[in-house]
Structure formats: structure tokens, C-alpha cells
Amino acid sequence: MPTKPKIAIIIGSTRPTRFADKPAQWILKQVQARDDIDVEIVDLRDHPLPFFDEAASNAYAPSQSAEAVRWQKTVGRYDGYIFVVAEYNRSITGVLKNALDQSYVEWARKPFTAIAYGTAGGSRALEHLRGIHACSRSYRRQRLLHCLLDGGQQADRRDRSQPPAVGEDCAGRAGLVGEGHDGCEGFGSLTSARQSRGVSRPAPVFSSRGGARP
Secondary structure, eight states, X not given: OOOOOEEEEEEOOOOTTOSTHXXXXXXXXXHHTOSSOEEEEEEXXXXXXXXXXXXXXXXXXXOOOHHHHHHHHHHHTOSEEEEEEEOXXXXXXXXXHXXXXXXXXXXXXXXXXXXXXXXXXXXXXXXXXXXXXXXXXXXXXXXXXXXXXXXXXXXXXXXXXXXXXXXXXXXXXXXXXXXXXXXXXXXXXXXXXXXXXXXXXXXXXXXXXXXXXX
């Protein structure tokens, strides 16, 4: 009997006052309501990675850092990823970019989606994230979720009881939950894709519209 796809919710901020825990717990609850996906939170606070200074990515040479190798093994356990992305200075956080650079092979040919917060709903951070993952040959689901917060990157410094734009309606539009949508709904078809990853096949080709073709 095929096992269920295993999805990681990766929290991309490590600041003591981060807002990321609220959307992370919200999306965890949504995915746990499904019976065809296993999900876990992966917190970058638990992976104190050094700044990337390897001779090359692990696609070309084994990493020398023990923390980098531990991170690669963690990432490699999953079949897809949901990133919780904070927008700082019109980009993703430095700690998330470093974590993405510390692993390459493990991202390849796996889907991802994201929930972002910050100025303009974290849109500039998500745009940056798309480009980074295009280079690593992973492919994104067609819909991403933006949390509109006043104060932009100040969100990590403020105490808010719940994310303002996060709710069932917003989630449905983003395709993260509910029938007939992409996003987490699309992760349900990962079992067969995971089994076929060992077979040689072309990497996804990214169109000018930002989508991916097989």
C-alpha cells in the first residue's frame, strides 16, 4: 500500500519576536485536517547553519559542514514543502536564503508552495522565492497565500493574536485547502510522483508566466 506524501512546513524566520509561528500553526491545522498527507513543522531555529562557504553546492561536492549535512538529511525526508515566508527589505529572510543555498539535490523535482506576510502580503519575497527554486529545479504549485499585515516587515516585532488575512476564504483562494483547488490539494498526487523520481526524466521547464511544464 503506498505511503502518504510527507510535507514539511518550513518556518523561514528565526527572530525572537517573529510573527511566523501564527501562520505556521494555522497552515499546520489545515493540512492535518486531511487524511492523505503527513505534515511536520521544520523550524530553522533548530538548524543553526553557518553562512554558506562550501567549495560548491552539494550537487557537485559533499558539504563539509556537519550542520549543513544534517539540514540536507532533514530536507531530503520530505516529498514537498510549504514555506512560511517573512518579507524583509523586499526579499526573503537571510536565514531562509542561506538554508536554501545549503541544500540543492534535496529540493530537485519536488513541489512547493508558500504562505507569506509583510509589505503587500509578502509579494516581493514570494517572487524572489520563485526564482531561487527555479534554479534548484523544484516546482511551485500555481497558487500562493499572502497575509496582508500593516507595518510590513515590522510584523515580526508586534504581538498579534492572529494573522489578519488568514482564514478559510483566503485559504480557498490560495488553493491551500478545500476541494477543487491547487496548493496542498495538489500534494495528494505526490505518491506516484515520489515513486517515479528514481527514473531519469527531464527537469521541469519554467515558462515566462512562472508556471512549470514537465
